[in-house]
Amino acid sequence: MKVTDLTHIISEDMPVYPGTEKPKLVCANTIENDGFKETVLNMYSHTGTHTDSPAHLFADGKSLDRFSAQSFCGSAVMLDCRHLGENGKVTKEMLCSLGEKLDNADFLILRTGWEEYWKDDRYFCGFPCLDKEAAKFLADKGKKGIGVDAISVDPVGVPLDVHKILLGTDDFIIVENLCNLGLIGSDEFELTVLPLRFQNADGAPTRAIAIIR
Numbered sequence: 001m002k003v004t005d006l007t008h009i010i011s012e013d014m015p016v017y018p019g020t021e022k023p024k025l026v027c028a029n030t031i032e033n034d035g036f037k038e039t040v041l042n043m044y045s046h047t048g049t050h051t052d053s054p055a056h057l058f059a060d061g062k063s064l065d066r067f068s069a070q071s072f073c074g075s076a077v078m079l080d081c082r083h084l085g086e087n088g089k090v091t092k093e094m095l096c097s098l099g100e101k102l103d104n105a106d107f108l109i110l111r112t113g114w115e116e117y118w119k120d121d122r123y124f125c126g127f128p129c130l131d132k133e134a135a136k137f138l139a140d141k142g143k144k145g146i147g148v149d150a151i152s153v154d155p156v157g158v159p160l161d162v163h164k165i166l167l168g169t170d171d172f173i174i175v176e177n178l179c180n181l182g183l184i185g186s187d188e189f190e191l192t193v194l195p196l197r198f199q200n201a202d203g204a205p206t207r208a209i210a211i212i213r
Contacts, residue, residue, distance in 0.1 A: 006147075006178045006208040007049040008118065010041075015123055017151060020044045046203040051145075051195040052174040054167040056202040057160060062170050064201035071173065074106025074144050076191035076210070078184060081128045082113035087155075088128035092137045106144040107191050111181045115149040118179065124156050135165040145173035147193070147208070149181050175208060184210050 008014065016022050023043035031037050046052065051072075054061030077098055081090055090110060095102060102108060110128070117123040127150035130138070135153075138146065146153065146166060153174055154162045166172050175193050190211040195204035 002212040004180055004183045004210045006180050006210055007206070008177055008179050010043065010048045010205060014048060015119055015151070016044065016047060018124060018156060023047050043205070045201065047205050049177045049206050049208055050203050051193055051206045052163065052167065052176065052203045053201060054170050054172070055200065057164055057167055061167065064195050064204055065197050065199055071144055072194055073192045075104065075188055076107040076109050077101040077105040077188050078109040078111055078181065078186065080111045082111060084128040086126035089131040090128055090134050091131055092134045095134055095137055101188060105188060107147060108138060108143060109147045109178070109181065112148060112150050115179045115181065124151060129153060129155060130162050132161060132165065135162045139166050139169050139172065143172065145175060147175035147178050149178045150176065152176055175206060178208055184212065187212070
């Protein structure tokens with residue numbers, strides 16, 4: 001069994017979505033002074049590798065704490081989108097090309113290649129995204145969710161149309177800022193994405209792992 005961590009480490013110098021604040025990790029207690037170490041974590045709910053819930057965009061949307069644990073585990077298939085290049089669009093036809101692999105999977109993972117630009121200004125622009133038709137097609141497939149190695153499933157600074165299409169199903173999640181997708185290979189794999197469980201969670205930092213048996 002091979003287990004691959006798909007999670008970026010949370011640090012004070014990490015990239016965050018434009019307009020939000022970087023996380024702060026403040027030492028609250030030290031071994032020298034208190035006999036134990038403890039840290040105060042101050043961060044937005046969509047920091048680093050994280051999961052979006054329908055409550056992120058819809059007032060009556062389902063929050064992450066209302067999802068069952070089973071919603072965050074399942075089979076996954078990856079679509080390599082690196083050839084699309086800057087501002088490329090993932091189409092319905094590309095999704096259909098996965099055939100039974102997509103039909104049988106709980107999650108779709110898009111490998112854009114943008115994790116290469118983590119901590120670089122290029123990370124915030126140009127990454128391939130689903131077009132609206134592809135997003136609607138995927139939403140209608142009854143999947144558990146989608147993951148991507150970019151900061152968003154929509155281009156930064158535009159209306160969140162793809163988010164709204166996908167999260168409008170109410171039982172769908174989006175996992176953003178994945179990494180290490182190149183270590184998985186092209187076969188189907190098991191995916192586990194476990195967001196922090198706090199009340200009314202619109203989104204939450206997430207530990208994501210891939211398991212290949």
